Amino acid sequence: MEWTEERVETLKGLWKNGYTARQIAERLGGVTRNAVIGKAHRLGLSSRPQPVKREEAPIDFSKMARTCQWPIGHPGQDDFRFCGETAAPGKPYCNSHCAVAYRRSSSGSEDSNKAASKEVTKEASKNVA
């Protein structure tokens, strides 16, 4: 597999959001957790927030869940919840999380990714209250 921009961006996004290397590898497809970890390490990542044990995948929520299903916090923990922001039509996530989860072939780069991640954090904090 080739580490395209979008792939790296999704890797960073998911990794940053506490997903395990295996989940990320599984989501990206064609890569093993070692590849993900290796790449992450190479990218300058390595430490992470507490890992989230969650089966996350681009499930087809077509007509259900009009709210963002992006997991925030840790399952079983008091502050665990979903984003809850209005999701884009036909998508399981809101704009911010879609940017992190799907990242279409955008020529843009870290900037937009950073912006997305930033918003994610912002939304998370907002929802805590």
Added chain:
DNA sequence: CCCTGATTCGC
């Protein structure tokens, strides 16, 4: 034993 990420090591 299972899992995890971290590092090393050969390609």
Added chain:
DNA sequence: GCGAATCAGG
């Protein structure tokens, strides 16, 4: 730079 193998911790 890449990822499997290996290392180390839970």
